[in-house]
Amino acid sequence: MTKILLVDDEPLLLESLEIILSYSGGYEITGKAGNGVEALACLKEDVPDVMLVDLNMPGMGGIELIPKVHSEYPQIKIIVLTTFYDESSISHAIAGGACGYLLKDSGKEAILNAISQALKGQSVLDLKVMQKLNAMLAGSDSAQEASATETPKNSAPALNLDDYGMTDREKEICRLISEGCTNSQIASILFISEGTVKNYVSTIYDKLGEHDRTKVVLMLTRCRF
Numbered sequence: 180m181t182k183i184l185l186v187d188d189e190p191l192l193l194e195s196l197e198i199i200l201s202y203s204g205g206y207e208i209t210g211k212a213g214n215g216v217e218a219l220a221c222l223k224e225d226v227p228d229v230m231l232v233d234l235n236m237p238g239m240g241g242i243e244l245i246p247k248v249h250s251e252y253p254q255i256k257i258i259v260l261t262t263f264y265d266e267s268s269i270s271h272a273i274a275g276g277a278c279g280y281l282l283k284d285s286g287k288e289a290i291l292n293a294i295s296q297a298l299k300g301q302s303v304l305d306l307k308v309m310q311k312l313n314a315m316l317a318g319s320d321s322a323q324e325a326s327a328t329e330t331p332k333n334s335a336p337a338l339n340l341d342d343y344g345m346t347d348r349e350k351e352i353c354r355l356i357s358e359g360c361t362n363s364q365i366a367s368i369l370f371i372s373e374g375t376v377k378n379y380v381s382t383i384y385d386k387l388g389e390h391d392r393t394k395v396v397l398m399l400t401r402c403r404f
Contacts, residue, residue: 186215
């Protein structure tokens with residue numbers, strides 16, 4: 180059974196998530212917390228495999244909680260589940276150690292998929308979050324180009340996949356990864372099995388020298404496909 184701790188200050192949402200996960204099979208809810216302080220207390224009683232964490236909560240919110248948990252319990256997979264996807268929230272959550280970032284309107288299947296991917300060591304970002312990240316990076320690149328005093332060491336050059344020995348198929352999958360597609364979605368788009376996609380993704384990670392999906396996505400957003 181996968182143990183999950185739910186952290187949100189909306190009681191109805193906590194109950195809904197508990198029902199969804201309990202009836203999906205294979206999940207055990209180890210606790211429900213209304214803020215970060217309560218969550219840390221729950222962790223002293225039972226350490227879960229996964230945490231679903233809101234960001235805006237009274238007392239201690241998710242932004243403060245996530246790095247604390249990641250530091251003390253690095254084995255826990257932290258997935259943000261929130262209504263906020265502004266630049267600051269996304270940046271702080273991912274930098275703090277979250278491996279997933281979903282919006283509360285993502286739906287049951289997206290939540291279950293995020294948990295599944297997190298347990299496999301992969302990162303999952305909501306499409307809207309991915310678009311925001313792309314906009315952030317694009318804005319950063321524009322600011323760098325506009326700055327006459329920018330030094331080369333501070334710039335973020337475009338990534339050339341040929342330099343990493345990527346095949347045409349791997350480049351195609353890189354493009355889909357950069358757009359926020361999951362392995363399942365990539366398999367559907369390219370009409371290949373999900374197992375084949377996983378093999379390609381593993382090879383791509385090896386060639387890029389990075390095995391965190393979120394960081395890979397950020398790298399690939401610098402490519403010109």
